Amino acid sequence: MSSFWSPASWSERLAELEARTGEAKQAPLRRDVRSLGALLGQVLREQSRDLPNHSIFDAVENLRRTAIARREADAKGPAHDPEAQRLLDEALDQVHQAAGDLQTGEHGRPSAAYRLARAFAFYFELINLAETNHRKRRRRASLLDESTPPQRGSLQGTFRRLKAVGVTRAEALKLLQRVCVTAVFTAHPTEVARRSVMFKRRRISDLLAALDVAPLPANEMEALESALLAEITALWQTDDVRSERPTVRDEIRMALDYYEASIFETIPVLYAEIAHALDAEYPAKRPTRLSELPIVATFGSWIGGDRDGNPFVTASTTEEAMAMARGLLREHYLGRLSLLFEQLASSTRQAPISAALHTRLEQYLAQLRSSGAHSFGDRFPHEAVRLHLACVTLRLGGTPPTTMHRNLSLTSRATLPEYRSADELLNDLTLLRDSLEENRGERLAELYVDPLLLTVRTFGLHLQTLDIRQHARVHAAAVEELSASTSSQQMATPLSKETAEVLSTFRAIAELKQSSPIAIRQYVISGASEAEDALRVLWLARMGNVNVEGGDADGRHDPGLQPVPLFESIEDLQQAPRICRELWSSELYKPLLKAWGGTQEVMLGYSDSNKDGGMIASTWEIWKAHRALHEVARECGVTLRLFHGRGGTVGRGGGPTHRSIYAQPFDSFTGELRLTEQGEVLNWKYSDVVLAERNLELMIAASLDAIARPDKKANPDCQAHLTGEILPAWEAAFDELSASSFSFYKQHIIDNPDIFTYFDQATPVAELEHARIGSRPAKRVDASATKQRSLADLRAIPWVFGWMQSRHVVPAYFGVGHAIESFIAKHEDGLALLQQMMRSFPLFLDMIRNVEMALAKADFGIARLYAGLVEDEALRERVFSNLEAEFDRTERMVLAVTGQTELLERNAVLSNSIRLRNPYVDPLSLLQVELLRRKRAGERSEELDRAITATINGISAGLRNTG
Structure with a gap:
């Protein structure tokens, strides 16, 4: 039997994998999507045999064809509007009929509505996996031809530009030493997938990758396809909707899964790429050793530490988060040591060990014998390397491999003191590495020991830092x-x-820092609006016996506990430089800064500033605060590290990472960067080694770019493309755009009494409670009978979620069109200036491209259906017409500034992806509206909530955005 993946010619298949441009480059993705769709159709037919009148497959196909026809009619222009409306009405009728009633079947089998939603959502599961596999495929293909110029965003490309402007290898290494990117995982409720679903995704992804092997015998290909069909069936039969809201412990476990899935394995791959890129552009007498490279990537987490608005995060939760992280890391180290034990059976009769390693081993053997293991090592006196590894294993609290345990006569009394710090473990491993190198075992050291050394240097004994976060008003x-x-x-x-609970938290911090002092270093203060907010945290910390200054004791370094103000609103961003100047100039605070090495971290919030002021004002005020904070830091003699609270969606500060890092203010970046990685973003970036390595490389290369600014050195007049410099005219333009958009946004969104009613009724935001997406409540405070609900009650995440699900996508563009149109009308050369900024100013380019992407995902034809859920017809028309007018205006203005005739004209990959997804997203939106209408009409059942949640999952997967 021929497989869907069987090639007509293996030479053509190989040519596809190596293709750089054209149809051949996209052919593997189209084949994966087509083949997975066929397999899904087979599964749907098999799994819907119990339905009496129709199969889910037929309903899906009919809806899909109608949705495609409606999109095609809509694309032909206004003359075809009646046909597009007719097809939309037809699709609505099909949804109404296919959804049927919401009665569960025999043995609690789900309703037709739920199955229909799942079928469309399932398609996106498979498309997303196919696109992810294609990203990995193209990443590998880009590395095949060394004559191809390296891409911007790659480390080799950055080193090449540095070399071109006269930067030497030594200078490049010094610049690299300044770079450190920290990805901080957070548990905001934007990842809809259950953990069991994520595991099945990975198995399907592995099978897709295996099908890329060429050539592949027919029987092996058929076996892989059969396995793929089985995994798709297993995924279909797995509940995608949680029966209960995840606990904080569930969220901790889900984030830790990424270490096992990719991150541990990624670290050696990442540094190998850094070494290769450096040597390719700066050839040296010998290849760069991994052990010689600086640590440029670390990891952190908020999960289990972020208690702002989450009553389920307590002192015990924080303790559990740290214990789980340490336990996972310990098991990883023990696994790596077991591998080394199997591979390094070097005998001193064949190759001696160094004097330093011999001395350390004798010390360990003496300690073991004194603890009761009198014959430890007697039977294998010549396998010194293995004996040393056994001692390292014991110090980590593990048991050496069974053969050594038995043969070395270890007893339960055989113990060595546990490592107090990562430095002690590094010292033992470095002694081993140096001994191997000294005695003709350099290849063994590079292959087996260097990766473990890098891992320990990256993760220490704690795996990740755990930030604590609480709101200033609570303190x-x-x-x-x-x-x-x-x-x-x-x-x-x-x-x-x-x-x-506040006092209990600080007491827990004090206790936890006794055993792992460097794991908790930052205390993030949400809603910071005055210098006193930081001083209150210090007062409370001392009340809880926390040593905020830190210091060195018992052979370990304690960095102390630093309050990190988080500036979120537009007003707080504007006041941030004044607040920090007051804090850093305080006689109470100066000694602490000195104890912390003169370094201060400050966090900038993207989500709330966008909700508060709109896209342009948020973008510009964050950028200005960034620049001004660095100016104040230089004035006060402080080394500033900024923590960027970027979300996954454009409306919460998301977007291409390299572009956003490079868009930082000129001369306002030290090289150290922390940024949040949230929700579904974790799966996109860290589900696979290839993806994780590429994501980290992008951040590191962008950081190196941002501190070195080779484009500026090559073009000192700063008029060239994307140097990072800002001209006075550009700054004045952005000031005007920001003020105009902020005023318009405030008038029509924040201060408009109609907006909250419209948002509450025209979006599925109320269904977050039933979706059971995350542990944190959606609202900051609970509304009561005496308190009217308002926008202030909502967190930024459900705010973006509601607008995204209903296809309005308001936070990503509202006010942008008005501001640009007003600017162009007011200035004779306004459009030309904005087009120049689009070509040459990274911040403006980044913002416009993000707005463009959001516009492409919005659909006001679908949004009008959601608007129909608003009870007050006059209010509905007022708000909808205003939103639609601004959407249309923003689209026109973005096209004018970019010089395009249609959205995403210069981003064919994203444009094709959205075009491919729309015929499947649209039916889900229609079904969601149908189900919401029934619920608003008074229908109530668990199955109705379940079906609505399935549409939420599907739309999220289809748009690749939740909140």
Whole structure:
């Protein structure tokens, strides 16, 4: 039997894999999508045999064809509007009939509506996996031909530009030493997939990658296709909708899965790529060793530490998060040591060991014998390397491999003191590495020991830093209560639950830092609006016995605990430089800065500033705050590290990472960068070694670009393309655009009393409760009978979620069109200036491209159906017409500034992806509207909520955005 993947010619298949441009480059992706679609159709027919009147497959096909026809009619222009409307009405009728009733079948089998939603959502699961596999495929293809110029965003490309402007190898290495990118994983409720679903995704991804092997015998290809069909069937039969909201522990576990899935394996691959890129552009007498490279990537987490608005994160949760991280890392190290034990059976009769390693081993053997293991090592006196590895294993709290345990007569009393710090472990591994190199085992050291050394240098003994986060108003209330109730260090009255938890948190921090002092370093203060917010955290920390200054004790370094103000609103971003100047100039704070090595971290919030002020104002105020904070830091003698709270979607600060890092203010970047990685973004970036390595390389290369600015050195007049410099005319233009858009956004969104009612009724935001996506409540505060709900109640995530699901996508563009149109009308050369900024100013280019992507994902034909859910017809028309007018205006203005005739004209890959997805997203939107209408009409059932949640999952997967 021929496989869907069987080639007509293996030479043509190989040519596809090597293709750089044209149809051949995209052919493998089209084949994967087509073949997976055929397999899904087979599964749908098999799995819907129990339906009496029709199969899910037939319903899906009919809806898909109608949706495609409607899109094609819509694309032909206004003259075809009646045909497009007729097809939309036809699709609505099909949805109404196919959804049927919401009664579950025999043995609780799900309703037709749920199955229909799942079928479309399932298609996106497979498309996403196919596109991810194609990204990996193209990544590998780009490395095949060394004569092809390296891409911008690659490390080799960055080193090449550095070399072109006269930067030497030594100078390039010094620049690289300044770079450190920290990805901080967070658990905002934007990842809809269950953990079991994610595991099945990975198996399907592995099978797709295996089908790329060429040539592949027919029987092996058929076996892979059969396995793929089985995995798709297994995924279909797995619940994608959670029966319960995930706990914080679930979220911790899901994030830790990425270390096992890719990150541990990625680290050696990443540094091998850095070494290769450096040597390719700066040839040296010998290849660069991995052990010689600086650590340029580390990891952090908020999961289990972020208690802002999440009552389920407590002191015990934080303790559990750290224990789980340490446990995972310990198991990884023990696994790597076991591998080394199997591979390094060097005998001192064949190759001696160094004097330093001999001395260390003798010390360990003496300790073991004194603890009861009298014959430890007697039977294998010549396998010193293995004996040393056994001792390292014992110090990590593990047991050496069974053969050594038995043969070396280890007893339960045989112990060595556990490592107190990563430096002690590094010292033992470095002794081993140096000994191998010294005794003709350099290849063994490079192949087996260097990767483990890199891993330990990256993860230490803690795996990741764990940030603690809480809102400033919670600290203020706690300080007030504690100040009033404390007398001679004794609590005079019982504390409130909230204050008791704050104090419990700091006591837990103090205890946890006893065993792992470097794992908790930052305390993020949400809603920071004054210098006192940082001082309150320090006061509370000392109340909880936290050593905020840090220091060295017991052979370990404690960096202390630094308060990190998070500036989120437009007003707070504008006040951030003044607040930090006041803080850093404070006589109370200066000694702490000195204890922390003169370094201060400040966090900038993207999500809330966008919700507060719109796209342009948020982008510009963050950029200006960034620049001004660095100016104040230089004035105060502080080394500033910025923490960027970027979300996954454009409306929450998302977008291409390299472009955003390079768009930072000129001369306002030290090389150290922390940024959040949230929700579905984790799966896109870290589900696979190839993807994880590419993502980290992009961030590192962009950081190197941003501190070195080779384009500026090549073009000192700063008029050339994307040097990073900003001209006075560009700054004045952005100021005007920001003020105009902010005023328009505030008038029509923030201060418009109609907006919240419209948003609440025209979007599925209320269904977040039933979607069970994350542990955190959607609202910052609960509305009561005496308090009217408002936009202030909503977090930025559900705000973006609602607009994205309903295809309005308002946060990503509203105010942009008005601002650009007004600017062009006011200035004779306004359009030409904006077009120049589009070509030459990274920040403006990044913003416009992100807006363009969001516009391409919006659909006001579908959005009008959601608007129909609004009860007040006059209110509905007021708001919808205003939103649609701004959408149309923004589209016109973006096309004018970019010089395009249609959106994404210069991004064929993304344009094709959206075009491919729309015929499947649209039916899901129609089904969601149908189900929401029924629920608003009074129908209530668990199956109805389940079906709505399935549409949420599907639209999220189809648009590749949740919130």
